[in-house]
Amino acid sequence: MSPDTDTPFRVLVAGGGVAGLEALLALRDLAGERVALTLLAPEREFTYRPMAVAVPFGRGHMQRRDLADVARDTGAEFVRGELAEVDAAAREAVLADGRRIGYDALLVAVGAGSEPAYSRVRTWTPELDRDVFGGLLADLEEGYAKKVAFVIPPDVAWPLPAYELALMTAWDARDMGQDDVQIAVYTSEDEPLAIFGEQASAGLRTDLEEAGVRVHTGIVVEEDPAARARLTAGGAPLESQRIVALPRAIARGIGGLPADERGFIPVDGHGRVDGLHGVWAAGDAIAFPVKQGGLAAQQANAAAEAIAAEAGADISPAPFHPVLRGVLLTGRGRQWIRRDLGGEDGEGEAQRHALWWPPTKVAGRYLAPYLAAQEEAAFTDADRPAGELVEFTVEGHGG
Numbered sequence: 001m002s003p004d005t006d007t008p009f010r011v012l013v014a015g016g017g018v019a020g021l022e023a024l025l026a027l028r029d030l031a032g033e034r035v036a037l038t039l040l041a042p043e044r045e046f047t048y049r050p051m052a053v054a055v056p057f058g059r060g061h062m063q064r065r066d067l068a069d070v071a072r073d074t075g076a077e078f079v080r081g082e083l084a085e086v087d088a089a090a091r092e093a094v095l096a097d098g099r100r101i102g103y104d105a106l107l108v109a110v111g112a113g114s115e116p117a118y119s120r121v122r123t124w125t126p127e128l129d130r131d132v133f134g135g136l137l138a139d140l141e142e143g144y145a146k147k148v149a150f151v152i153p154p155d156v157a158w159p160l161p162a163y164e165l166a167l168m169t170a171w172d173a174r175d176m177g178q179d180d181v182q183i184a185v186y187t188s189e190d191e192p193l194a195i196f197g198e199q200a201s202a203g204l205r206t207d208l209e210e211a212g213v214r215v216h217t218g219i220v221v222e223e224d225p226a227a228r229a230r231l232t233a234g235g236a237p238l239e240s241q242r243i244v245a246l247p248r249a250i251a252r253g254i255g256g257l258p259a260d261e262r263g264f265i266p267v268d269g270h271g272r273v274d275g276l277h278g279v280w281a282a283g284d285a286i287a288f289p290v291k292q293g294g295l296a297a298q299q300a301n302a303a304a305e306a307i308a309a310e311a312g313a314d315i316s317p318a319p320f321h322p323v324l325r326g327v328l329l330t331g332r333g334r335q336w337i338r339r340d341l342g343g344e345d346g347e348g349e350a351q352r353h354a355l356w357w358p359p360t361k362v363a364g365r366y367l368a369p370y371l372a373a374q375e376e377a378a379f380t381d382a383d384r385p386a387g388e389l390v391e392f393t394v395e396g397h398g399g
Contacts, residue, residue: 003218018300041078056134081096088277104278108265109281123163160193170331257273267286291349327360358372
């Protein structure tokens, strides 16, 4: 309820991605009937994209969930529409078609867009048609391509998919009988997946070497108007018949909200938007350098706790404390990697068994169990701890 009335506290969640759904589930749990929830999103479905890299290789699928069903499960109203502007003085969200929705608290979780880093090479995104990447695999199988490069441009907010694509492509080429295919990764990172710490980097290097993938670190790839692309190191051209690059994240540009130099929304540790009362933001839309589903879920939880407290729930909101968790698809299995970015965990942790449960690529406290319940059969081979997101330790869970 609103603190001074018996009227439910109106919470508008703008965005049907990981951050938006995590916040919706968290708010229903934390605030209960104190809040009247509305989910605003332009699309009809939530698409679970982390497994998109596995789709062309026949090793996974993108789970989909109707947003109207999610809204119904949380007792929320679902409104289809796109957030265009925030009128903070009037406490109204302005939609692209001119409609206005009033709120007591607004959570902006609209995500980020993407743009190619290079104009003349293929850019991989989770939405990439599987047939497009399938064409590359067909070229490898038929012997038309012998050199493939995966490029992680500077300022890419999430490098992990490039390594997964390289590893799975290398193993697929071997399975096709094409043993002379050369797969390489070019990255500006000092070490592969350096953001996860020393253990993850070392483990990834072992996987890359086993698959025959060469990784070139500390390399910035730039476009050359006279060619396709060139390396800044010595000005040497990037010699490859096929080049696949990761995209850069770009801001959505919501009117009425503050923005940093790249257009992303500055927030405090609880997700409150700088200078605006009653407005929070979480996920890829905010000015946090790493853009990843698990972190988006953690940001959404911090914001949901703060909003629930604002609605009168008996809760002491905890600030966002980033713990990076990822599942690396190696082409011959999986590696679970984790690092506490908010502490002094320099080494991180990397194991061949699950370090958390449910063992999904996006480890959201509420969203992961919710999605796992939709695909119950997928996890029947492991011991299932009860309750919400559970962390395993190396000592407590054998590999």
